Amino acid sequence: MSQRLVELEVLRFNPETDAEPTFQRYAVECPEEWVVLDALNHIKETVDPTLSYRWSCHMAVCGSCGMMINGEPKLSCKSFLRDYEGVIRVEPLAHFPIQRDLVTVIDDFVTKLKRVKPYLVAGEARPVEAGEYRQTPAQLKTYKQYTLCINCMLCYAACPEYGLEPKFIGPAAISLAHRYNLDSRDAGREARQQEIAATEGVWECSFVGACSEVCPEHVDPAGALQQVKIKSTLDWFREHLMPWRRT
Amino acid sequence: MTVKPYVRAVPRYTWFLAHSRYLRYITREVTCVFIGAYAFLMLVGLKRLAEGREAWEAFVQALASPASLVFHVAVLAFALYHTTSWFNVTPKAMPIQLGDGFVPGRVIVGAHYAIWIVLSLAVLILAGVF
Numbered sequence: 153m154s155q156r157l158v159e160l161e162v163l164r165f166n167p168e169t170d171a172e173p174t175f176q177r178y179a180v181e182c183p184e185e186w187v188v189l190d191a192l193n194h195i196k197e198t199v200d201p202t203l204s205y206r207w208s209c210h211m212a213v214c215g216s217c218g219m220m221i222n223g224e225p226k227l228s229c230k231s232f233l234r235d236y237e238g239v240i241r242v243e244p245l246a247h248f249p250i251q252r253d254l255v256t257v258i259d260d261f262v263t264k265l266k267r268v269k270p271y272l273v274a275g276e277a278r279p280v281e282a283g284e285y286r287q288t289p290a291q292l293k294t295y296k297q298y299t300l301c302i303n304c305m306l307c308y309a310a311c312p313e314y315g316l317e318p319k320f321i322g323p324a325a326i327s328l329a330h331r332y333n334l335d336s337r338d339a340g341r342e343a344r345q346q347e348i349a350a351t352e353g354v355w356e357c358s359f360v361g362a363c364s365e366v367c368p369e370h371v372d373p374a375g376a377l378q379q380v381k382i383k384s385t386l387d388w389f390r391e392h393l394m395p396w397r398r399t
Numbered sequence: 400m401t402v403k404p405y406v407r408a409v410p411r412y413t414w415f416l417a418h419s420r421y422l423r424y425i426t427r428e429v430t431c432v433f434i435g436a437y438a439f440l441m442l443v444g445l446k447r448l449a450e451g452r453e454a455w456e457a458f459v460q461a462l463a464s465p466a467s468l469v470f471h472v473a474v475l476a477f478a479l480y481h482t483t484s485w486f487n488v489t490p491k492a493m494p495i496q497l498g499d500g501f502v503p504g505r506v507i508v509g510a511h512y513a514i515w516i517v518l519s520l521a522v523l524i525l526a527g528v529f
Binding site for chain 1 (some may be wrong): 402404406407409411414415420422423424428467473488489490491492493494496498499500501
C-alpha cells in the first residue's frame with residue numbers, strides 16, 4: 153500500500169476552556185486507501201487522544217460520522233483521502249451547535265424526527281390471526297427510495313434554509329414523513345400533515361436542492377418535499393372548493 | 400448538559416456566496432425579477448395599445464432603442480435559464496409511477512420541452528410570423 157503524508161486541519165472546540173473553535177493541523181502518514189475517518193482514528197490513537205468525533209459502523213450505514221470535509225457535508229467513512237489534494241479541512245456538520253470538536257448537538261433533529269411520526273400508523277387494529285399487512289411490489293416501489301435514509305443529517309448541513317431558520321423541520325424528517333404517507337399500510341397522514349404541511353414544514357423549503365446533492369444514500373429529499381407541497385396544495389383546494397369531498 | 404455548545408451563525412445576507420450550488424440557486428431565483436419586469440413591460444404595451452395608434456407607435460419605437468434591445472437580450476437569457484432550470488427539476492416534483500417502475504426523468508423533462516416548443520410555435524403562427 154502506498155503511503156502519503158496527509159495534512160488535516162481539524163476544527164477543535166473545548167466547551168470548558170474555549171470561547172470559540174480554532175483549527176488545529178495534524179500531519180500523518182496514511183495509506184492512500186484510507187478514508188478521512190481512518191486518518192482521524194489514526195490521529196486519535198497515535199497523536200492526540202483528546203480529539204472527539206462520532207463514528208460507529210465505518211460502512212455508510214449508521215450515519216454517525218457526518219462532517220464538513222473541505223466545506224462539503226460528507227460521511228467521513230466514505231471520503232477517500234486519495235480524492236483530496238493538499239490540506240483537508242475537517243469541521244463539524246454545519247448548522248448544528250458544536251458540543252466538542254467534531255461532535256455536534258443533534259437534539260433538534262431527533263425532536264423533529266419524533267414530531268413527524270416516522271413509523272407505520274395502523275388505520276384500524278387487526279387481530280394477529282388476520283395475517284400480515286400485504287403489499288404489492290409496485291406499492292413498495294412507491295416509497296422504497298425514502299427508506300434508505302440513514303439519518304446522517306448531511307442534508308441539514310447542506311440546507312441553507314435550515315441554517316437561516318432553525319425551526320424548519322428539514323429535509324430528512326419530512327422525507328421520512330413522506331415515506332410513511334406513501335405506504336399503502338399507513339393511515340397516519342393527517343397527523344403528519346399537522347407538522348409537515350405547516351409553515352415550519354415544507355413551506356420553509358425554497359427548493360435549493362442541496363439536500364439531494366449531498367445525500368450519501370441518494371434519497372432525494374428535495375423531491376419528497378416538492379411532492380408534499382403539491383399534495384398539500386391539492387388538500388387545500390379540495391377543502392376549500394370541494395368541501396363535500398373532504399375525507 | 401453542563402457546558403454551553405458553540406453556535407456558528409449563518410450570515411443572513413451573504414450565505415449564498417458560501418457554495419457554488421447556492422449561487423446557482425440564487426441565480427434561478429433572481430431570474431423571476433426579469434420575468435416580472437418583462438410582464439410589466441407587456442402590461443405597459445397593452446395600456447399604450449388601448450390609448451390609441453399614436454401611443455402604440457411611440458411604444459413600438461421605444462422598443463427599438465439600444466437600451467431596450469439590451470434589456471430584451473438580458474431578459475431572454477434569464478427567461479431561458481429560468482425555464483430550463485425549472486424544467487430540469489420537474490421529475491423530482493412530479494414522478495410518474497407505472498407499475499413497478501418510474502417513468503425516466505428525461506421523458507418528463509422532454510415532454511415539457513416538447514409542449515414548450517409546440518406552444519411557442521402556436522403563438523408565432525397566431526402572430527403571423529410564418
